[in-house]
Amino acid sequence: MESDRKGGALSTIILLVINADDHSITNIIGIILKILITFLF
Numbered sequence: 001m002e003s004d005r006k007g008g009a010l011s012t013i014i015l016l017v018i019n020a021d022d023h024s025i026t027n028i029i030g031i032i033l034k035i036l037i038t039f040l041f
Contacts, residue, residue, distance in 0.1 A: 009035050 013035065016028050 006039060009039060 013028075013032050016031065
């Protein structure tokens with residue numbers, strides 16, 4: 001179960017990065033950090 005959730009988050013992050021414009025990278029990094037913090041704590 002836990003690994004499925006992390007896999008889903010990882011897929012979402014990858015999609016966000018692939019679809020990101022250069023000016024959105026900072027926002028993407030912020031989103032990734034929020035997701036990681038959510039999963040870790």
